[in-house]
Amino acid sequence: MTQPPPSKLAALLFAVTIGVGAFLLFQVQFILGKQILPWFGGVPAVWTTCMLFFQVFLLLGYGYAHLLGSSHRPSRQRAIHLVALVLAVGLLVARVALWPTPITPSGDWKPGSGDNPILGILGLLVFTIGLPYLVLSATGPLLQNWFGRCFPGRSPYRLYALSNLGSLLGLLSYPFLLEPELAIVGQGWVWSIGFLVFALGCAGCAVLVGRTAPLPAVDDPSSRVAPPPTAGRRALWFGLAMVASVLLLATTSQISLEVAVIPFLWMLPLSLYLISFILCFEVERAYHRGVWMPLLLVGAGGCAALIRIGIGVPMLLQLAVYNMTLLAACMVCHGEVVRHKPDPRHLTGFYLFVAAGGAAGGLFAGILAPLLFPDLWELPLALVAACALAVAITARIPPPGLRPGGRRLRSILLGAYVLAMSGVLGWHIEAELAGHIHVARGFFGVLRVDQTRGPSGTGKLRRRLKHGRIIHGFQFVDRDLGRQPTSYYGPDSAIGLAIRNHPRRLAGRPLKLGFVGLGAGTLASYAVRGDSVRFYEINPDVVALSAGPDPIFTYLRDSAGSVAIALGDARINMEREPSEKFQVLALDAFSSDSIPVHLLTLEAARLYMRHLSPDGILAIHISNRHINLDPVVRALASALHLTVIRIDDDSSTDVVWQNDWMLLARDPSALAAPAIQDAITEPTAPTWQLLWTDAFSNLLHVFKG
Secondary structure: OOOOOOOHHHHHHHHHHHHHHHHHHHHHHHHHHHHHOHHHOOOHHHHHHHHHHHHHHHHHHHHHHHHHHOOOOHHHHHHHHHHHHHHHHHHHHHOOOOOOOOOOOOHHHOOOOOOOHHHHHHHHHHHHHHHHHHHHHHHHHHHHHHHHHHOOOOOOHHHHHHHHHHHHHHHHHHHHHHHHHOOHHHHHHHHHHHHHHHHHHHHHHHHHHHOOOOOOOOOOOOOOOOOOOOHHHHHHHHHHHHHHHHHHHHHHHHHHHHOEOOHHHHHHHHHHHHHHHHHHHHOHHHOOHHHHHHHHHHHHHHHHHHHHHOOOOOHHHHHHHHHHHHHHHHHHHHHHHHHOOOOHHHHHHHHHHHHHHHHHHHHHHHHHHHHHOOOOOHHHHHHHHHHHHHHHHHHHOOOOOOOHHHHHHHHHHHHHHHHHHHHHHHHHHHHHHOOEEEEEEEOOEEEEEEEEOOOOOOOOOEEEEEEOOEEEEEEEOOOOHHHOOOEOOOOOOHHHHHHHOOHHHHOOOOOEEEEEOOOOOHHHHHOOOOOEEEEEEOOHHHHHHHOOOOOOOOHHHHOOOEEEEEEOOHHHHHHHOOOOOEEEEEEOOOEOOEEOHHHOOHHHHHHHHHOEEEEEEEEEEOOOOOEOOHHHHHHHHHHOOOEEEEEEEOOOOOOEOOEEEEEEEOOHHHHOOHHHHHOOOOOOOOOOOOOOOOOOOOOHHHEOO
């Protein structure tokens, strides 16, 4: 065969197909991530596990591209990839009659109580999008390889930047265009149609490369192929990509833990990660060691300070420091990768090692770290590793014109800086674990229990439950004091007033109480003989603290009412249960300061109302350092035609803390007790509303700054 002359139309087909494929590659991550997020509790680990799947399948796709691209017979490559495209399209078409869309599974796939969440997420994603995602993952390196065959002499590396640009557009368009306009079903259909368009374009590229002449073997004397890269060079690609991947996931988890697990906050770090690829591959001069390495070192020091200081730092400052440090680290890692890239003939192997490093970072952050570390140590370790790499690179390749003595001094100072930062982070790690009688890390976060006295040091001994950086309740060790409600749930809090002054309670009749979120079990202390209490708790580690023959927290054991626990996500359990007819249903399911958005949507509120009695009260805990939930709750009340009041309890003692709650009811008489009416907090500013739904929730509008 003779190779056809280059065609502008053919080159455009390659460019468009790569761009569309990359766009779809990242769009589907958000679509499926958003759909299954509430199924598994809405915690940061859901997105980390999703990213693990996507990175591993990206590696598999690159491996497939590498093996296929290594074939010297273009006709064989064409045939194999056309079969893969047909199978992927056929799988999507076959699901049209089974699922709401070809990629969004029905509610029958929601997990059951006690299911392993990591295996559940990975299995669901493999079955849902595995083959189409594998085909998409192979597109970038494979089509660049084909482009090099169809257009010899033209560099295919610019197509890699185009691929990352398509990915970036896929990221940015989701929270700002697709998510606000379409529900999950609509998003699934748009993506599926886009995949058909991509498949046609990719098939066209396969046909074009199938017409080219076979390439000579590497050992052919007539071949002018550059020698393969060394093992050390491959190890450098792998290590740099792994550090950047771990930093991406650790930074995303840190941000999500403090605010909310939502697509917008997933998008921000991932966009910076992709921008670094685009800049490094498309504009190689954008990476300058003298600019980005100092930024990395300074930013890492700032992150170390933020991690040590804790919850007192404004969230906007945290977002700025964490994300700018991530960008600097990714510029360093990916910039060095590009500086050591091979001859285009070895392009697919190059991308394979880069993808392998990314997948290794996902495995480390998603699987190994929770097993190896009792706390969230991934971010500190990744920061130290990134700085150590930067110092090692600068020591190996010092700036030109620097004398030997200056080089040694520079290396010593940089090494001392990294050691000092490591010391700060190590001090933080030690302080986080010191004095705790119980530490448990699982899929839903890190739980710590310590045993301390009151602020003055002279108070009664108490056990405190901390989830992330936030204390989620405590109980006095003293048997008598240990039966009274504490922290955010004191007698003058809205939830305390709602239970003690419910019309049925005032009439001496038993109550049926429902609580979403167990915590230390404090709310069980409000039950009297004849009451029934049902807790909804997704985290088995939390349940273990209050269950068994020797629990750490004894509120459930000491409760005068009958207590039951429904393990699993509250929404899923409530959907599967008949109406419980609760007189009071309290929502308090925060992890650290993160907002469980899926529990505050219109669809969730309708579910709560189905489980309330006609005189029932829905209590929502809105205390939060970063998010103003008042407009969200008022919008729910307005949409469902409910009476709503807000009660801020400013008490601050060794026993109870300041807290903010809102109470909603169908029947205004349920909130008519004088004690409740007298405690109402009048708004100091005009009230406004923001309705969240399962399709869209805008966190920026309620951000306190």
